[in-house]
Amino acid sequence: MGALLATIGLTAFYGDAQALFGIDFELGAGEMVAVIGANGAGKSTFMKAVTGLVKTAPHGIRFAGEPIGGLPPGEIVKRGIALVPEGRRLFPSLSVEENLLMGGFSKRAGPWTMERLFKLFPILAQKRDQPATSLSGGQQQMVAIGRALMSNPTLLLCDELSLGLAPIVIKEIYDALPAICAEGMTVVIVEQDVAMAQQVSQRIYCFQEGRVSLHGRSSELTREQISQAYFGIGSEEAPHA
């Protein structure tokens, strides 16, 4: 059984600046994997590379057995990868409902419909006609997640769901994840909060300066291992040496 998503020696650049230096990443169907790392470690670039927002070599990324590196974002979403972008990136001129409809633009069939989302996040049904960015931060994050789900992805990527949200709201958002995964959805979360990442995920990848500095089962990694990989301090063999 092959991996759902695999990257082999994935590199990515912003102009002349290299952001990813050979990421090896593997994800099985139905898994929930967390990507952690400090600011600038390349987590968001990795998400953007997988969704086609950052151009990469064709064979750097394989999804469901096919090379997808460098395909346009619209083609990748049609194949079943959806991103909840960092900072939510809702459309301010569109209402909540219209934002969700935009998410369904690729018209992939599947269990997620507007009604289903309103059951998951009832508050959005009440606010469906309001401008999306007039909602509270947590509610906006629900719209962003809902918008990604509307494309009925096989793989859902969530970039920094907790960014700028109060702890109680973060808990509310994460409490919705099991209901989403129940459909057999494969999920990758990027998270700054290591404890949260360890708690919700089955496996963890830690990025540092555009490389994978650690990966393993969430339950088996120790705080020491993680903080070493996270900050790269006190490590005998620095990953970039």
Next chain:
Amino acid sequence: MLETLIQGLLLGGLYCLFALGQSLIFGVMRLTNTAQGDFIILGAYAVIASLGALAISPWLIAVLLLPLAFGFGYGLQRQVLNSTLGRDPLPSLVVTFGLSIVIQNLLLQLFSADPRSIETEGFNTQSIALPGGISVGTLPLVILVLAVAATAALQWLFNRTHVGRAFRAVSDDKETAELMGLNAHHVYALATAVAFVLIALAGALQAMRTTVAPSDGPLLLLFAFEAVIIGGMGSFWGTLVGALLLGVTQQIGFRIDPGWGIWFGHIVFLAVLVVRPQGLFPKTRG
């Protein structure tokens, strides 16, 4: 005074048609089309030339021209303008400015510098008598009605349809819209196509109401700009109000002295820029 006001509103209707396409293109892709006026004149000459070749009603020709303008706008955006878009506004300004020069010289070469107009078999001289001894030109009234209808239609398209939702989404955040599967280049081309339908309509009506000459474009561009900026970027009703205000102000100027109309319009435009630089009805964002 009432007559001046009415004449000003009628003139404003025409300016509104000049400006709506500009407002749409700027609103969707932040592209300033400096050839807007020249494309309007090109539309007028397209009707004039067709009228010479086919002996049918100018109204029918104008209507037949609209789908052609749609295709022309789509192709222009897809083949030329899309590659000028980016963070830097300069390439699109330079390219449309270049197109403006090309169109003016092409028209000069083909049609000479003589002013031309579209013969409407006397329709442009008909008028309707209103109580109080005021008479209103039938054609200017038709133009004003078309301007209001076009504004309403555009606002409806923008707010209530799938295409409009796509327009707003790419305008807000092109990258995220592409992440949803939209092809921004196609959406931009659709917006320009719609804008060119309005441009062709404006050109035909301008040449029916008065005369057109190959060098008229830049002045029409100026009126379009002023209407869009007075009204506030991103609202079509704002563009209509801006155009009507510009028309009324110019008409008041013309009444005081026949040479004062245009610069009276500029004064009001500058006053709005100073007092309310965001325009009268700026796009509200949450």
